[in-house]
Amino acid sequence: MHIAFLLFPGITQLDLTGPAQFLSRLPGAKIDLVWDSLDPVPTDAGFSILPTATFADVPRADVLCVPGGMGVAQVIDHAPALDWVRQVGSEATWVTSVCTGALVLGAAGLLRGYKATTHWAWHDLLALFGAEPVQARTVIDRNRATGGGVTAGIDFALTLMAAIAGEDHAKAVQLALEYDPAPPFDTGTPAKAGPALVAVYQARANKLAPHRRDELIASAARLGFTA
Amino acid sequence: MHIAFLLFPGITQLDLTGPAQFLSRLPGAKIDLVWDSLDPVPTDAGFSILPTATFADVPRADVLCVPGGMGVAQVIDHAPALDWVRQVGSEATWVTSVCTGALVLGAAGLLRGYKATTHWAWHDLLALFGAEPVQARTVIDRNRATGGGVTAGIDFALTLMAAIAGEDHAKAVQLALEYDPAPPFDTGTPAKAGPALVAVYQARANKLAPHRRDELIASAARLGFTA
Numbered sequence: 001m002h003i004a005f006l007l008f009p010g011i012t013q014l015d016l017t018g019p020a021q022f023l024s025r026l027p028g029a030k031i032d033l034v035w036d037s038l039d040p041v042p043t044d045a046g047f048s049i050l051p052t053a054t055f056a057d058v059p060r061a062d063v064l065c066v067p068g069g070m071g072v073a074q075v076i077d078h079a080p081a082l083d084w085v086r087q088v089g090s091e092a093t094w095v096t097s098v099c100t101g102a103l104v105l106g107a108a109g110l111l112r113g114y115k116a117t118t119h120w121a122w123h124d125l126l127a128l129f130g131a132e133p134v135q136a137r138t139v140i141d142r143n144r145a146t147g148g149g150v151t152a153g154i155d156f157a158l159t160l161m162a163a164i165a166g167e168d169h170a171k172a173v174q175l176a177l178e179y180d181p182a183p184p185f186d187t188g189t190p191a192k193a194g195p196a197l198v199a200v201y202q203a204r205a206n207k208l209a210p211h212r213r214d215e216l217i218a219s220a221a222r223l224g225f226t227a
Numbered sequence: 228m229h230i231a232f233l234l235f236p237g238i239t240q241l242d243l244t245g246p247a248q249f250l251s252r253l254p255g256a257k258i259d260l261v262w263d264s265l266d267p268v269p270t271d272a273g274f275s276i277l278p279t280a281t282f283a284d285v286p287r288a289d290v291l292c293v294p295g296g297m298g299v300a301q302v303i304d305h306a307p308a309l310d311w312v313r314q315v316g317s318e319a320t321w322v323t324s325v326c327t328g329a330l331v332l333g334a335a336g337l338l339r340g341y342k343a344t345t346h347w348a349w350h351d352l353l354a355l356f357g358a359e360p361v362q363a364r365t366v367i368d369r370n371r372a373t374g375g376g377v378t379a380g381i382d383f384a385l386t387l388m389a390a391i392a393g394e395d396h397a398k399a400v401q402l403a404l405e406y407d408p409a410p411p412f413d414t415g416t417p418a419k420a421g422p423a424l425v426a427v428y429q430a431r432a433n434k435l436a437p438h439r440r441d442e443l444i445a446s447a448a449r450l451g452f453t454a
Binding site: 012014017018024029031033040044046048049050052119120137138149150151152154155158159167168170172174176177178180181182185186188189190192193197200201 | 239241248267271273277385414
């Protein structure tokens with residue numbers, strides 16, 4: 001069971017490390033983190049993760065998983081990365097993403113005609129790539145499995161694990177990783193958080209990367225996707 | 228706001244990467260991952276994380292956080308690591324752990340007389356180190372904040388973030404990271420999972436490290452902690 005994650009600069013590291021923790025407990029799991037080179041890759045959280053393999057090392061995998069993060073626009077514009085996602089995704093048993101990684105799958109042409117989800121703030125962009133946006137924490141449509149924003153990757157991974165190895169296995173891993181969530185607050189979606197907290201999010205996103213949405217739309221257009 | 232995580236071989240990487248994702252969003256956050264050297268540190272999930280600093284580089288921090296994992300017994304037996312935890316913990320504003328990292332805090336003498344929690348399967352060992360075990364996902368007693376097993380680190384981090392930066396800030400980060408958990412199953416604690424799944428966990432733990440509990444008790448005794 002070979003699971004290949006795309007690792008890239010500016011990744012939201014929990015998009016990868018959450019699912020990787022769960023999926024590493026699949027029977028016979030081999031996890032690869034794949035990028036251009038084996039040099040350390042800086043994440044959004046102030047530390048670096050080491051790739052285990054380069055694109056050339058991993059021409060195929062049972063599960064492809066593309067995480068998201070601030071670096072997604074650069075990934076879409078980086079032909080070796082997008083070519084690798086397209087190639088591995090064309091043959092993988094499961095083609096998956098977490099958070100804005102769905103936009104990379106979309107840019108690689110892998111979500112045309114598929115239901116999918118992504119981080120709530122970027123949901124509308126799924127349609128640009130021919131996907132059908134669904135508001136859900138995990139969406140499975142045939143062999144495409146997509147998770148919502150960041151922490152949704154854990155619910156996504158448990159759901160995918162059950163589909164691959166059965167519910168009993170997934171339930172045992174849930175116990176081992178003590179996944180009995182009890183958030184101290186209930187503000188994990190825009191509807192629950194309310195407009196004031198949504199405005200805080202938008203202000204921060206605009207400050208960090210004011211043109212990110214326009215850049216993504218421009219990149220999509222260059223690849224032939226138009227609204 | 229300087230947050231220092233202990234990083235070590237055999238760490239359960241989500242114990243660190245979950246809280247680090249949240250705590251990196253504290254105002255002015257600087258995250259350090261600290262170990263003996265700057266060489267890559269292998270985690271339990273098949274990939275390596277790079278330390279950002281060595282013990283000598285980080286003599287103090289505002290928040291000390293010790294994650295858990297299979298390597299915890301070796302950390303307790305490794306004097307430079309335990310000395311660093313004791314030193315930084317003696318002056319930190321917050322002394323914290325996730326999962327079996329609590330046993331390292333305990334071995335460093337930092338939980339004597341404090342309420343604390345850890346992974347459900349190791350809960351009873353807290354008392355060895357003079358702590359008062361509490362069955363909860365997050366336990367805060369004065370400046371000690373401890374989280375339960377693995378994924379509890381996320382609830383722990385949100386709770387700690389609210390204590391440090393206020394509830395409004397924590398709620399905004401919860402929205403940004405879309406933390407609205409919806410596990411597909413409800414087997415995250417021994418009581419909810421039932422005896423058959425608990426037996427699966429124990430069998431795997433016994434297979435991976437049959438003498439781990441005895442080793443931890445022996446290490447505790449060497450440090451002067453006796454039941």
